[in-house]
Amino acid sequence: MPSSSAGQPASPVPVTFEIKSAQLPLVALLLKTSDGDAVAADVLQKFGPHSESPDFFDHDALVIDFSHLDPQTPVFDLVPLLKVLRSCSLVPVAVRGASPEAMAAALAVGLVEAPAEVHRPRPVVEAIAPEPVVETVREVVHEVVHEVVREIPGPPTMVVDKPLRSGQKIYARGCDLVVLAMVNQGAEVVADGNIHVYAPLRGKAMAGARGDTNARIFSLCLEPELISIAGVYRTSENPLAPEVQGKAAQVRLSNDGQEKLIIEALRT
Amino acid sequence: MARIIVITSGKGGVGKTTTSASFATGLAMRGHKTAVIDFDVGLRNLDLIMGCERRVVYDLINVIQGEANLNQALIKDKQCDNLYVLAASQTRDKDALTQTGVEKVLHDLGAMDFEYIVCDSPAGIETGALMAMHFADEALVVTNPEVSSVRDSDRILGMLSSKTKRAIEGLDPIKEHLLITRYNPTRVDQGQMLSLEDIQDILRIKLIGVIPESESVLQASNQGVPAVHMQGSDVSEAYKDVIDRFMGVDKPMRFTEAPKQGLLKRLFGGK
Secondary structure: OOOOHHHOOOOOOOOOOOOOOOOOOEEEEEOOOOOHHHHHHHHHHHHOOOOOOOOOOOOEEEEEEOOOOOOOOOOOOOHHHHHHHHHOOEEEEEEEOOOHHHHHHHHHOOOEEOOOOOOOOOOOOOOOOOOOOOOOOOOOOOOOEEEEEOOOOOOOOEEEOOOEOOOOEEEEOOOOEEEOOOEOOOOEEEEOOOEEEEEEEOOEEEEOOOOOOOOOEEEEEEOOOEEEEOOEEEEOOOOOOOOOOOOOEEEEEOOOOOOOEEEEEOOO | OOEEEEEEOOOOOOOHHHHHHHHHHHHHHOOOOEEEEEOOOOOOOHHHHOOOHHHOOOOHHHHHOOOOOHHHHOEEOOOOOOEEEEOOOOOOOHHHOOHHHHHHHHHHHHHOOOOEEEEEOOOOOOHHHHHHHHOOOEEEEEEOOOHHHHHHHHHHHHHHOOOOHHHHOOOOOOEEEEEEEEEOHHHHHOOOOOOHHHHHHHHOOEEEEEEEOOHHHHHHHHHOOOHHHOOOOHHHHHHHHHHHHHOOOOOOOOOOOOOOOOHHHHHHOOO
16 A cells, blocks of 8 residues: 555544554662662662673663652752663653652653552462472562563563573573573573573572562572572572472562562472 | 694683693694694793793794794694694783784694694683683683682683684584593592582583693603603503593593502501
8 A cells, every 4th residue: 555645634544653552661760768869879889880780771661769758858859860870771761659849850851750550469379389398588688679560471481501601691681581401600590580490500590680579490409509589589608408409499489478588399 | 624622721720731731742642733822921831841941932922913923933842743832922911912813823823734723721711711712623621620620610611602703603612521630539539629520510511531630740840741741650641541532532531539548558548
């Protein structure tokens, strides 16, 4: 069909474009203080160009979440914070949970208003075994990046069939990661979804890297240096229980709101 | 086309240069025209171990920078007809090692009918080590039976499969061989060293040989003689086995079991 719109000025549907509804996965920056400079400094230290993980983000869209702040707190200038976020390869696009004054300031610098976070009920995790070996974690750390609005199905699973050796790192962005060879000490596997290692897992494994608390880690031989799900981590300094160390096991977060790492043997 | 073999390890002091000297010598003793290149620019050890340090006039960097040609820089070994040494420079900075320069040297050696080119890598994971491995067809990963050496070898194996020419251009991967040096079965039995099985469980590449811990290695390097020439020593035998396996001969591993001690020795102690 010829697409000359000049010949059909009265055409109700333009052929050159179409407006459709779309959704975008975002990372959220949950503000815990109204001191914008302090936030900017901390973000820069953790993810800035000279930090340990300058490539953590890859031009990811970001929403700045004010919902944990007291609405009475004074509005701070967003511009320096936005500059820092951009230098960390983040693209701030929206603000949510802000007071009317703060929201007006955000709109003025080109951000949009995002709806408040919707708490979706978590799917119930069925019991794997009558009495699973339950291991709780003592070190619990919540990263800044925590909540994620994820509605769009991600790309298919990433499959790696070569061994991952010390110094190598794999990131399965927005999907699950399946590794068919060993992950050695000093190697790092990161996925936004689940991580399956059908071989010894001796390095670091981080599932739910963008905050998916339903993500899990599976391995046929679990002896990791570090495991983390949605930012809740545990290092090998704190040894795993003998029932799971070096065995086929899975790691998940408890679904009781406590967000403890649960490590249990896989029963066959 | 010459076959390029890199001798690498990541960690220093595990026996790369000793292995380069003995491996290259072993290949030459079988009649293959072989060149061995020291990539440790700034330190220079290979010529000492090969016993040709007094004959070094031009080195690898001179050739790369066009100040000498290969015929001038290659030092012919006195004991082996088919063996030539290309020494490293002690006075230059390691940045003088360029990828195009190294490629040209390797190519020119191939044109001179060399069958094997053995590249003695420096320790670490910087330019020198990357240059030594970049054009390799095969790699001998030298590992000592201790945790840090195994970890560094693992790192090097990762780089061999991602940073080299074969990896970048998607050609057949580099053939990797594991060579365990300074192995002492008695200390393994006492739990002071990692066992062969432990090392292979972590690295998971094919074992090409086990070189026992021995005083004759130190003796050989002080005399400037490759250890493979120390007739009758277990180290020499072990290196010859490595060459055989490299040539495709199936040989059982030797020197991996602790010698049985007699009753008297056990009672009264001994070495």
